[in-house]
Amino acid sequence: MTPGSITPGIDLQGTFVRALTDLGLPAGAAKTVWIPLPMLLMLIVATVSIFICVWLERKISAAAQQRIGPEYVGPLGALQAVADGIKLIFKADITPAKADPWLFVIGPAIVVIPVFLSFLIVPFGQNLVITDLGIGIFLWIALSSITPIGLLMAGYSSNNKYSLLGGLRAAAQSISYEVPLALAVLAVVMMSNGLSTVDIVNQQSQYGILGWNIWRQPVGFVIFWISALAECERLPFDLPEAEEELVAGYQTEYTGMKFGLFYVGSYDNLMLSALIVSVLYLGGWSFPIPVEMITGLLGISETAPWVQIITASLGIVMTMLKAYLLVFLTILLRWTVPRVRIDQLLDLGWKFLLPIALVNLLVTAGLKLVFPFAFGG
Amino acid sequence: MLNFLKQVGDYAKETAQAAKFIGQGLSVTFDHMKRRPVTVQYPYEKVIPSERYRGRIHFEFDKCIACEVCVRVCPINLPVVDWEFNRETKKKTLNHYSIDFGVCIFCGNCVEYCPTNCLSMTEEYELASYDRHNLNYDNVALGRLPYKVTEDPMVPPMREFAYLPKGAMDPHDLPKGTQRAGRLPKDILAELEAEAAKKAPAEAVEEASK
Numbered sequence: 001m002t003p004g005s006i007t008p009g010i011d012l013q014g015t016f017v018r019a020l021t022d023l024g025l026p027a028g029a030a031k032t033v034w035i036p037l038p039m040l041l042m043l044i045v046a047t048v049s050i051f052i053c054v055w056l057e058r059k060i061s062a063a064a065q066q067r068i069g070p071e072y073v074g075p076l077g078a079l080q081a082v083a084d085g086i087k088l089i090f091k092a093d094i095t096p097a098k099a100d101p102w103l104f105v106i107g108p109a110i111v112v113i114p115v116f117l118s119f120l121i122v123p124f125g126q127n128l129v130i131t132d133l134g135i136g137i138f139l140w141i142a143l144s145s146i147t148p149i150g151l152l153m154a155g156y157s158s159n160n161k162y163s164l165l166g167g168l169r170a171a172a173q174s175i176s177y178e179v180p181l182a183l184a185v186l187a188v189v190m191m192s193n194g195l196s197t198v199d200i201v202n203q204q205s206q207y208g209i210l211g212w213n214i215w216r217q218p219v220g221f222v223i224f225w226i227s228a229l230a231e232c233e234r235l236p237f238d239l240p241e242a243e244e245e246l247v248a249g250y251q252t253e254y255t256g257m258k259f260g261l262f263y264v265g266s267y268d269n270l271m272l273s274a275l276i277v278s279v280l281y282l283g284g285w286s287f288p289i290p291v292e293m294i295t296g297l298l299g300i301s302e303t304a305p306w307v308q309i310i311t312a313s314l315g316i317v318m319t320m321l322k323a324y325l326l327v328f329l330t331i332l333l334r335w336t337v338p339r340v341r342i343d344q345l346l347d348l349g350w351k352f353l354l355p356i357a358l359v360n361l362l363v364t365a366g367l368k369l370v371f372p373f374a375f376g377g
Numbered sequence: 378m379l380n381f382l383k384q385v386g387d388y389a390k391e392t393a394q395a396a397k398f399i400g401q402g403l404s405v406t407f408d409h410m411k412r413r414p415v416t417v418q419y420p421y422e423k424v425i426p427s428e429r430y431r432g433r434i435h436f437e438f439d440k441c442i443a444c445e446v447c448v449r450v451c452p453i454n455l456p457v458v459d460w461e462f463n464r465e466t467k468k469k470t471l472n473h474y475s476i477d478f479g480v481c482i483f484c485g486n487c488v489e490y491c492p493t494n495c496l497s498m499t500e501e502y503e504l505a506s507y508d509r510h511n512l513n514y515d516n517v518a519l520g521r522l523p524y525k526v527t528e529d530p531m532v533p534p535m536r537e538f539a540y541l542p543k544g545a546m547d548p549h550d551l552p553k554g555t556q557r558a559g560r561l562p563k564d565i566l567a568e569l570e571a572e573a574a575k576k577a578p579a580e581a582v583e584e585a586s587k
Contacts, residue, residue: 066414068414332403
């Protein structure tokens with residue numbers, strides 16, 4: 001990776017802080033004013049992405065089943081999720097008589113908070129990320145393993161056999177699929193010599209679509225995608241909330257906004273996983289043809305402000321596009337693949353994905369030693 | 378060692394097959410997305426019931442001879458026929474007649490067997506009510522005619538699948554004046570009558586020549 005080839009892109013923070021210091025604010029205060037802004041923006045992005053996900057889920061499911069889907073709430077039923085949310089807010093908030101009140105309340109919060117926190121490290125451009133942490137992707141892996149604790153809390157505190165079974169299943173599933181997930185990430189990290197999500201994208205973005213990690217890590221991509229689906233408890237891995245067996249798993253006793261939090265958490269988790277896959281394997285914000293190449297051909301300077309703005313918006317669009325394509329794939333999978341049994345699930349995790357992920361890691365390490373130019377040596 | 382390699386090979390083959398089948402399944406699901414829905418948005422649009430639709434039963438009080446055949450052919454003897462014997466005319470006079478549509482299964486046996494055709498089946502199917510006793514229709518309620526969907530100004534009527542022109546799947550936005558596939562009964566009847574009329578003068582000529 002040659003540092004000179006990467007353009008800095010637009011630096012919103014720098015511009016904002018400079019504008020405030022010019023107005024006479026001390027530099028520290030200017031930075032303090034800046035800090036909540038991207039966080040707020042990210043919260044809004046995460047929330048809006050839930051609405052889009054729910055809408056896509058309902059419309060695509062309907063299309064796959066030759067139905068129409070929601071039609072009357074907003075244009076093409078786009079506000080259906082808002083209507084659902086408002087209904088959930090106004091529903092009676094019931095805590096079962098013999099439930100553990102503290103765990104019952106904390107459970108959903110612990111499920112949702114890590115998901116929202118993980119949006120910290122999702123980059124939409126060179127500087128369009130809340131924090132370019134050195135441990136980047138590792139933070140996501142660490143945060144995603146907090147979720148099953150919340151699920152277990154929710155399942156245990158509901159004082160209901162279905163909830164308990166659902167919670168235990170969720171914990172077992174998350175723990176088994178965390179391992180191949182982390183190993184698949186490790187292979188990518190090894191190639192990009194860093195955990196930072198921005199570095200991972202930059203390492204892929206040099207040769208356009210040919211440089212994306214999916215070509216160098218096809219096995220890793222499949223492992224990661226399967227494990228991510230299992231982590232999100234999406235079909236075919238939705239055992240913890242399997243309606244036919246467990247009513248609704250750990251959600252059984254929840255009503256109102258507490259139930260809504262689980263709902264928000266699951267869709268946000270799906271969106272987050274899709275974003276992370278697009279960052280790790282599909283080149284994140286990079287366009288299939290490198291932007292530098294296009295600007296070079298057209299004879300435009302990359303650093304011109306309007307070019308930078310176009311590049312930045314193109315990056316955001318590309319990231320979202322890749323993520324939503326993956327979301328589309330999960331919805332298609334949902335109506336294609338039947339749910340696996342719990343023993344099949346654990347078999348797949350421990351006896352299939354784990355060895356393959358290990359072999360993939362070893363092969364990547366070997367390739368990195370043999371072909372250092374292609375595998376980031 | 379060889380055995381182990383074979384096992385590994387078999388496992389790999391099974392994995393590839395599983396992947397292939399999932400791919401096939403995905404393509405089927407994806408293909409279904411092109412097929413457009415034929416949904417009729419019910420309270421806002423309604424399907425036109427077919428000619429032989431078995432809806433709520435209509436009853437003509439004056440035609441009834443109180444023979445109680447409808448009661449005998451009914452699977453659960455549902456119709457209630459309240460009659461008196463009139464000694465002067467030596468005939469039964471009907472006082473009341475009722476059918477409880479909360480219990481009726483709309484099998485149409487009573488309509489089939491009624492000797493005077495005083496029972497018939499309508500195309501009415503919206504019988505919902507807040508109290509099940511409201512579904513017990515007396516002879517006045519049974520004598521009411523249903524509202525036709527095609528005459529409702531609020532509701533666009535939609536044709537059923539069998540009544541669509543050839544190749545059409547969706548009842549919406551059909552061009553005006555389209556007919557269903559095949560010939561209509563009234564056209565067949567008109568043709569038969571025309572043929573009979575053509576034959577009739579010929580027969581008359583034959584008879585005259587004899």
